[in-house]
Amino acid sequence: MSVSRRTFLGGGLAAAAVAATGTPLLTACGASQNDVAAANRAVRLPTFTKYAGVTPDLPSDGVVLDGFLKYPANPVRAITEAPGNGRPITFLTNIPGAIPPAADRNQFWQALNERLGSELQISMASNDEYKDKFATRIAGGDLPDILNIPVDTAQIPGLVKAKCLDLSEHLSGDAVQKYPFLANIPTDFWKGCVFNGAIYGVPVPRGMSRTSLALYREDLLAAKGIKDPRPKNFEEFFDLAKELTAAKQNRWAWTRVPLSTIRQMLGVPNVWKENGGKFSSSYEDEANQEALESGRKMVAAGVVNPDAFNDKASARKQWFNGGIAAFDYDSFVAWNQYYADNTAGDAFAVNMLDVPGGTPWMGGALNNVTAFSKDSKHSPETLLKIANWMAAPFGTEEYLFRKYGVAGRHYTLQGTDPIPSKAGVVETGIGLQYISDAPLSLYWAGKPEVPRKQHAVQQKIAKQLVHDASYGLYSDTQSKKQAQLARTMTDLETQIIQGKKPVSDWARGVADWKAAGGDKMRSELEQALADTAGK
Template identity: 55%
Template sequence: MSRSLKFLETDRRTVLRGGVAAAVAALGGGVLASCSSEGSPSGGGGGGGGGGGATVDLPTYQRFEGATPDFPAAAEGMNEGFRAYPSGPERMITDDLGDGEVISFMTNIPGAIPPTRDSNSFWQAVEERIGSPLEISMSSNDEYKDKFATRIAGGDIPDILNIPKDVAQLPDLLEATCLDLTEYLSGDAVLDYPFLANLPPQSWPDTRFNGKIFAVPVPRGMSRTSAPIYRQDLTEAAGISEANPGSFDEFMDLCAEMTAPGANRWAWASMPSQYIQQMWGTPYLWAEDGGAFTHMYETEEMLGAIEDMIAVWAAGVVNPDAYTATGGAKKQWLAAGTATFIHDSFVAWNQFYTDNPTITEMRLNMLDVPGRDGGQGSPWMGAANNNITAFNAETTHDPEVLLAIANWMAAPFGTEEYLFRKFGVEGEHYELTGTDPVPTALGSSEVGIGLQYISDAPMALYLPGRPDVPETQAAVQAAMVDRLVDDASYGLYSETKSRMNAQLEGAVNDAMNQVVQGNAGIETFTDAVETWRVNGGDAIRGELEEAYAAEHG
């Protein structure tokens, strides 16, 4: 590149960065609609790439033939399941990955903030393994959106950046601050990074904007599909041998059976709004038909679902504090047995066990979705990615160094790299029971430093020492997979959506919650939907339809 052209590119980035910084500063904490923790249902199946309508070849998919699953994925989208960790896992990468210089990374942390590098033996072991010091700036899920906005606005950008999918003006942010990775990842170029090539094809549209690939995905997919997780030990103790209801009426009977307010027990920790919508077959956010887009708010099925939500709340089968309690409190209700059902994901399913090791009687399962009046309902596919990870355009590190580290972070289940990255060093951070790594107290404290948000392998159904868990999870996924409904807006960029979606949908959801609790009539919801259309919903629709037309011709 000539000096003059390089100057022009640098000047262009400066102008773009200034515009993005101004937008972030103006939006403040609202720059992110949300920063959902692992295991929590998140709004939207995507909302990623395709900005500007330009096309680029996404990375070639090349499956890594590694460990043989006990429960193979019977259909596209399912997670593979394993009863135990394979014995004698092979180390696939022996070369140094880093360049010996400090690599900085910014991320959220879903659990407790771990000890700092100086007092964290796992962190130090990771640095030794990759060949570079890692400077990791961590924030809790609740704080991350504000700290992200502040650092972007101030131009304080690390080498590696965990970017939630719902950042406002994401294409401009990427153009202004992040490396264009197209030459390294597009098409067969990704095959130089075989573990990135092993990531699901449906994860990559989130990384493509304006005809370029700017990031690597952190895949989730069906592991983030959410449905009612329930305490099977409690339903069986109540004499219910088969908890899956076949209709809304049977669902109500089940809820009544598991509710005893006098004993401080309610069937539900939270209002099962999404579950009821799925019974009715409402779209997952946006539906597309012939290039025309319809939001779930605009459907007759949504009105029917709200009517049933009103009946559920009036029946008193939901904890009366459900609308004011935190997500953490609701999870504690399930663990304590004061709630039987909670709407959450396969990721959360495992987390309930790991967070509550002393509740040995707890056995979890997940309800399938029936049709409202019988038959089968329409569960929603989980978000393709947890986040995307981009690299600072002004990093002093070679892009291939950062990509090699991301590739290492994506080493799949069954490899030695995966075992080390997830569980640490044997004898320090975990002990083997058979071939399964069981975390020690030190491991539970130190290992959660956020590496899974640089990149990650496709999720596997697995819980150390609990072969029954992946077996149950695989059966649930197999029953659902052929009926999963996608958000039609996934992979399509809408500028209005990126800036306003949180406020627009928040107002409608607030209105719905008031209606469900009996504080307002249904016209409050329908009026809110009309306001949503006028204030931005119709603009989002138009932009999605335009992006869809550009993508599909």
């Protein structure tokens, strides 16, 4: 399943939230769907004001991200006053890497607390364990001051209505200018923070940075004499995969079956498509049959690592870094992470293919929504100042500290570029990016060719990107049932591409999906769109 698709928590979290709030979450809103949609439509989203204090080497156009060939010299400290109030502030979050040393053994965390003017107490869990921890905390009513809410959380409207602060008066329209780095987050990202006719959180933006395509090991392809791969269709794409496979040498073209890439080649929608107020799901597109046939063909030809169906994402990343596989389907964020995890030395180089003959999917708008507990003893202003500090953009001194730590311990300067030390990698990974974050800038310390390549790819795909039409719309059925239904569909497609079931079973699977909730999701999304449009 593509990383740009949404997957949703099942009924367990919804049940936990009901236990915490004492009421089913959607009805906790206390209004009909139509009334809620009208109230959401009336919300004034924060006024976007792009930060002008740093000039990128490779400018954004509103879709393509800003790129920097080096870190700006003498970065400006943009916030002169500590945002905290001297009292501890608690935060619950996931961590994408290993759990870092605790604050009493973590010099970065200690320096952070000093800068914030408040001790930041972070309760963290790995990505795999976070949703269970989140559900447990919600069910127990034990909420921190700052809460990282995954966008696929079941029935968010009732949860935030019952447990979180309404931030509208502080963020609507020009009010956000009091927090200039929150104002630097483009308006569209705030749509995912509006519930019950109010702004209930701060967005952690992704969008283009989370857009995923076929990443490839440029150095491995170059060793085969392939310098600028541009397959125009599936057959050329397949031929390239066969050329890069040498199973006897433990080398395969792909870390997994590139179904998302194949679907994009064939014009399959990005989650949901809308036309004239009518919605259709990516599952329903007839091109899925051809995509599944093509996936089966790649498996049968042996161009995919045979362990792809058994191992987790972490294993796939190791295969790519270790040269066991030349291609992986992932995002611009992952592109940078591959350089961070590189074990191949200076020769290691990554690039990205455009979709051969098709249209790429825009990445999901948000990583998470950051909300503040109603029971917090801190003022909304204090918590928003903390979020604003965390959103200071690339090129500022705050960003340099937040991402790289303290010079001498966590990084050394190579010219003006911060090169992380081992201590820097270990100690800085405490999840600050999930309180708030600036839109990603394209950059890799000491390697200006990385942002150049990334910027060139983004310029190529920017006008072709296909968006998920359901973004900013709420379906209660989708919120509660999509996780289980998506797992069922993923299991079916896996069995089909492995040759364990015929492609014809897909149509039956789609019919079952529709009956089990897909049709209801569609009607709810259509109604939400009509209500939001004021029809």
